[in-house]
Amino acid sequence: MGAGAGGVSTEAARSHPLLRVFSVERDPQRRNYLLENRRRFGLLNLEVIAGEAPEALHSLPAPDRIFIGGSGGRLAEILEFCTSLEFPGPLVLTLVSLENLSCAEKILSRQGFDLEVAQISVFRSRRLSGHTLLSPENPVFVLRAERRVARKGDEG
Amino acid sequence: MGAGAGGVSTEAARSHPLLRVFSVERDPQRRNYLLENRRRFGLLNLEVIAGEAPEALHSLPAPDRIFIGGSGGRLAEILEFCTSLEFPGPLVLTLVSLENLSCAEKILSRQGFDLEVAQISVFRSRRLSGHTLLSPENPVFVLRAERRVARKGDEG
Amino acid sequence: MGAGAGGVSTEAARSHPLLRVFSVERDPQRRNYLLENRRRFGLLNLEVIAGEAPEALHSLPAPDRIFIGGSGGRLAEILEFCTSLEFPGPLVLTLVSLENLSCAEKILSRQGFDLEVAQISVFRSRRLSGHTLLSPENPVFVLRAERRVARKGDEG
Amino acid sequence: MGAGAGGVSTEAARSHPLLRVFSVERDPQRRNYLLENRRRFGLLNLEVIAGEAPEALHSLPAPDRIFIGGSGGRLAEILEFCTSLEFPGPLVLTLVSLENLSCAEKILSRQGFDLEVAQISVFRSRRLSGHTLLSPENPVFVLRAERRVARKGDEG
Numbered sequence: 001m002g003a004g005a006g007g008v009s010t011e012a013a014r015s016h017p018l019l020r021v022f023s024v025e026r027d028p029q030r031r032n033y034l035l036e037n038r039r040r041f042g043l044l045n046l047e048v049i050a051g052e053a054p055e056a057l058h059s060l061p062a063p064d065r066i067f068i069g070g071s072g073g074r075l076a077e078i079l080e081f082c083t084s085l086e087f088p089g090p091l092v093l094t095l096v097s098l099e100n101l102s103c104a105e106k107i108l109s110r111q112g113f114d115l116e117v118a119q120i121s122v123f124r125s126r127r128l129s130g131h132t133l134l135s136p137e138n139p140v141f142v143l144r145a146e147r148r149v150a151r152k153g154d155e156g
Numbered sequence: 157m158g159a160g161a162g163g164v165s166t167e168a169a170r171s172h173p174l175l176r177v178f179s180v181e182r183d184p185q186r187r188n189y190l191l192e193n194r195r196r197f198g199l200l201n202l203e204v205i206a207g208e209a210p211e212a213l214h215s216l217p218a219p220d221r222i223f224i225g226g227s228g229g230r231l232a233e234i235l236e237f238c239t240s241l242e243f244p245g246p247l248v249l250t251l252v253s254l255e256n257l258s259c260a261e262k263i264l265s266r267q268g269f270d271l272e273v274a275q276i277s278v279f280r281s282r283r284l285s286g287h288t289l290l291s292p293e294n295p296v297f298v299l300r301a302e303r304r305v306a307r308k309g310d311e312g
Numbered sequence: 313m314g315a316g317a318g319g320v321s322t323e324a325a326r327s328h329p330l331l332r333v334f335s336v337e338r339d340p341q342r343r344n345y346l347l348e349n350r351r352r353f354g355l356l357n358l359e360v361i362a363g364e365a366p367e368a369l370h371s372l373p374a375p376d377r378i379f380i381g382g383s384g385g386r387l388a389e390i391l392e393f394c395t396s397l398e399f400p401g402p403l404v405l406t407l408v409s410l411e412n413l414s415c416a417e418k419i420l421s422r423q424g425f426d427l428e429v430a431q432i433s434v435f436r437s438r439r440l441s442g443h444t445l446l447s448p449e450n451p452v453f454v455l456r457a458e459r460r461v462a463r464k465g466d467e468g
Numbered sequence: 469m470g471a472g473a474g475g476v477s478t479e480a481a482r483s484h485p486l487l488r489v490f491s492v493e494r495d496p497q498r499r500n501y502l503l504e505n506r507r508r509f510g511l512l513n514l515e516v517i518a519g520e521a522p523e524a525l526h527s528l529p530a531p532d533r534i535f536i537g538g539s540g541g542r543l544a545e546i547l548e549f550c551t552s553l554e555f556p557g558p559l560v561l562t563l564v565s566l567e568n569l570s571c572a573e574k575i576l577s578r579q580g581f582d583l584e585v586a587q588i589s590v591f592r593s594r595r596l597s598g599h600t601l602l603s604p605e606n607p608v609f610v611l612r613a614e615r616r617v618a619r620k621g622d623e624g
Binding site: 323428432 | 482483573584585586588589590591592593600602
């Protein structure tokens with residue numbers, strides 16, 4: 001959910017043709033980008049869902065993996081709903097604010113998930129009067145959560 | 157070339173089944189990883205080439221795109237050879253040393269390529285007595301070069 | 313407090329000879345470094361306090377500014393004590409764990425402080441077979457807190 | 469030289485009252501900031517030099533240490549001049565462009581200096597609708613050069 005222009009969901013759908021990808025996006029313009037990408041790459045396995053998480057998630061089939069690219073200010077509700085589902089794979093979030101990072105860590109730990117956090121920062125070159133400067137982009141936190149119990153079950 | 161364990165080449169081969177990927181790697185153990193990944197994902201479009209660049213490149217068909225993940229101390233020679241080829245797409249390199257960055261910029265600029273540089277740094281969480289620390293990884297420079305002349309030709 | 317080897321406190325004492333600096337450090341070896349620096353630079357305005365915060369703080373005169381370089385696992389207690397004091401200047405903390413960052417933000421916001429956070433990351437060159445690699449150091453969060461009420465009073 | 473508003477030179481002059489600091493700055497407005505800081509902190513040991521490096525350096529007494537904060541596009545000339553001087557201490561530069569970094573490394577290595585490079589990047593918090601985002605600043609390279617020969621002499 002929070003699929004944006006679909007960088008993650010179209011990549012997932014392209015690389016794994018047998019995967020069924022549901023992309024929830026509330027913003028009509030971003031949904032148009034998604035649909036354009038879907039058409040352009042012939043991604044019959046990508047479904048674009050209009051609506052807002054967590055409500056829009058109720059009608060979807062049980063997921064295998066969950067990716068949350070944005071939460072529209074409703075991160076806690078979305079995570080409470082997602083962690084109430086049974087799903088084997090990881091839940092991955094990208095976050096930019098310290099409050100959301102801390103909120104996600106708290107909810108996911110309490111719900112029995114193991115967490116890995118990575119902070120990624122990229123500096124891109126910019127030319128200025130014959131010189132190459134490194135211009136920084138906003139750093140992003142990537143949180144990967146995997147259910148502790150589910151993992152034990154796999155091993156047992 | 158410098159394919160390593162094949163993170164880039166196996167991803168490329170998987171996402172684009174119609175692409176033919178040639179992976180040059182001089183290290184036997186890394187080649188084994190590559191072959192293992194090839195078998196595991198059924199990548200018939202990935203060919204693993206034993207040998208060292210630039211010599212090992214002479215017998216390959218004309219490329220569409222070039223990715224250089226490592227240069228085994230022979231970056232200048234490799235770039236001189238690659239820039240002598242005609243190929244429409246970008247040449248992408250990953251670099252870790254300031255000397256190689258500067259060397260690549262000089263050769264590619266002189267050979268008529270437009271350059272973009274990005275520096276990527278990742279901090280990964282590490283648990284230490286109940287706390288989450290951000291542990292830094294070595295930053296990587298990614299250089300993307302596109303031929304100025306070739307692009308003009310595309311447009312005209 | 314958490315003065316360590318005294319990078320911050322000796323610099324403060326040197327640059328501002330009229331300032332009286334109290335340096336609380338529980339570790340005997342680090343205290344020795346502090347005392348050595350004190351002697352070396354003739355810093356009569358630097359007092360080294362043996363003990364652990366927050367207990368060791370009770371006997372100190374009312375501060376003007378507070379710097380917390382380390383908290384020995386007792387950040388919440390230390391911040392509760394410090395925010396109970398009246399002091400005009402900023403409180404500055406350096407932190408490395410996400411939990412401490414989030415804990416400090418919560419306590420200081422609740423106690424009526426305005427916060428600024430900076431994350432500082434340094435890559436240092438390392439020579440490896442004739443090449444200069446950038447080797448990353450652990451990133452540090454610097455938190456600067458200033459009391460909202462005190463500032464309003466200044467303006468009114 | 470390239471003293472800017474004098475962050476480095478006023479700090480140096482304040483912390484080390486017995487040091488004589490010469491601050492070369494070609495921009496009149498920045499010189500005014502420097503003079504204001506000089507007056508404000510009573511820094512009798514700070515001299516503000518109007519002019520451009522390297523010309524403005526010819527009339528100065530032999531330095532002990534050199535700090536170059538900016539080079540106004542004339543880095544190579546400035547470094548050629550500075551390295552022609554005899555001075556015991558380190559030469560420190562701050563740089564933002566990859567070309568200047570590479571230029572400084574080349575000249576200083578050739579002139580017999582040992583180099584250390586650090587890249588410093590700072591993310592500062594920014595509040596956006598109740599959230600704390602980390603907003604990146606331009607990364608800076610700090611280069612510290614020390615003469616190889618001079619150091620051997622010290623030891624011998």
